[in-house]
Amino acid sequence: MGLFGGNYDKPGKGIDKNEPKKKPFFLFFEIFFRKIWKMSQISMLYTLCCIPYFLLLFAFAPVGQEYVENLAGSPIASGAGATLYITLKSLLAMAVIVFWGAGPLTAGYTTVMRNYAREEHSFVMTDFFGKAKENFKQSMIVLVADILLLSLGMFAYVFYDAQYIATNSMVWLIAKYIIVFIFIVYTLMHQYVYQVMITFNVSVKELFVNSFMLAFAKLPMNILILLISAALLFLMFTTYLNVFIALLLYIVILMSFNTFINIFYTTKTVDKIINSGSMNLNK
Numbered sequence: 001m002g003l004f005g006g007n008y009d010k011p012g013k014g015i016d017k018n019e020p021k022k023k024p025f026f027l028f029f030e031i032f033f034r035k036i037w038k039m040s041q042i043s044m045l046y047t048l049c050c051i052p053y054f055l056l057l058f059a060f061a062p063v064g065q066e067y068v069e070n071l072a073g074s075p076i077a078s079g080a081g082a083t084l085y086i087t088l089k090s091l092l093a094m095a096v097i098v099f100w101g102a103g104p105l106t107a108g109y110t111t112v113m114r115n116y117a118r119e120e121h122s123f124v125m126t127d128f129f130g131k132a133k134e135n136f137k138q139s140m141i142v143l144v145a146d147i148l149l150l151s152l153g154m155f156a157y158v159f160y161d162a163q164y165i166a167t168n169s170m171v172w173l174i175a176k177y178i179i180v181f182i183f184i185v186y187t188l189m190h191q192y193v194y195q196v197m198i199t200f201n202v203s204v205k206e207l208f209v210n211s212f213m214l215a216f217a218k219l220p221m222n223i224l225i226l227l228i229s230a231a232l233l234f235l236m237f238t239t240y241l242n243v244f245i246a247l248l249l250y251i252v253i254l255m256s257f258n259t260f261i262n263i264f265y266t267t268k269t270v271d272k273i274i275n276s277g278s279m280n281l282n283k
Helices: 024-034 036-060 065-072 079-100 104-117 124-134 136-167 170-199 204-217 219-237 243-276
Strands: none
Touching: 024 036, 024 243, 036 079, 036 104, 036 124, 036 243, 079 136, 079 170, 079 219, 079 243, 104 124, 104 136, 104 170, 104 243, 124 136, 136 170, 136 204, 170 204, 170 219, 170 243, 204 219, 204 243, 219 243
């Protein structure tokens, strides 16, 4: 059987409708461990498809040579300096994909993981590539918005930082904090962007507005999930593991867990909206 082989189109035995509902905390782990292998497979497929975008992000990741050399205490051409340089660029590139997504590929990935969160059968290949194609236009607009915000935001931050160092003016320090705040808000919104996209028929404007509203409506839990996800990603890359081993372990094991934490919670939130009838725009 190949890595992504097997008969995924054959439904499982399903869930007994008469079975009493479990608490979300226990249900999360029950579903995760029941589907862990399939989640790992779809995470590896997703990651393989994201390689071109990862390489693009890696190439343009704003990691300064002087900063790395000061941090490593050795030239960037040396073993320690080179390792730290690659690690920081890999961490930044992976963080963008984990927290903001990769356009159509994330639409497909979110669909499969959402189906698992709903305890519904998922035709992995069909759902992954089908939803990626179905939401191609909107997800590409989101991806372009991500790249523009990332590029302009990082340029603005570096510029404001240089101005603050040169002038020691609070104006530039406040400007830096504004950029950081925008990045945090946009990251919180992205916990819902692809969920709303694959679930509702909304315009791009409505997609961002609804994601913004959901991010702040459930702010405490959204922040907690973001911190857990960030901690898992950061810890994996700051261990004594080789950066390539860290990437492999994260993709095979932790990425599924990290993603499912977010998908499980946001799916329940979006489903409550559907059941309440406040949005009757199901796809």
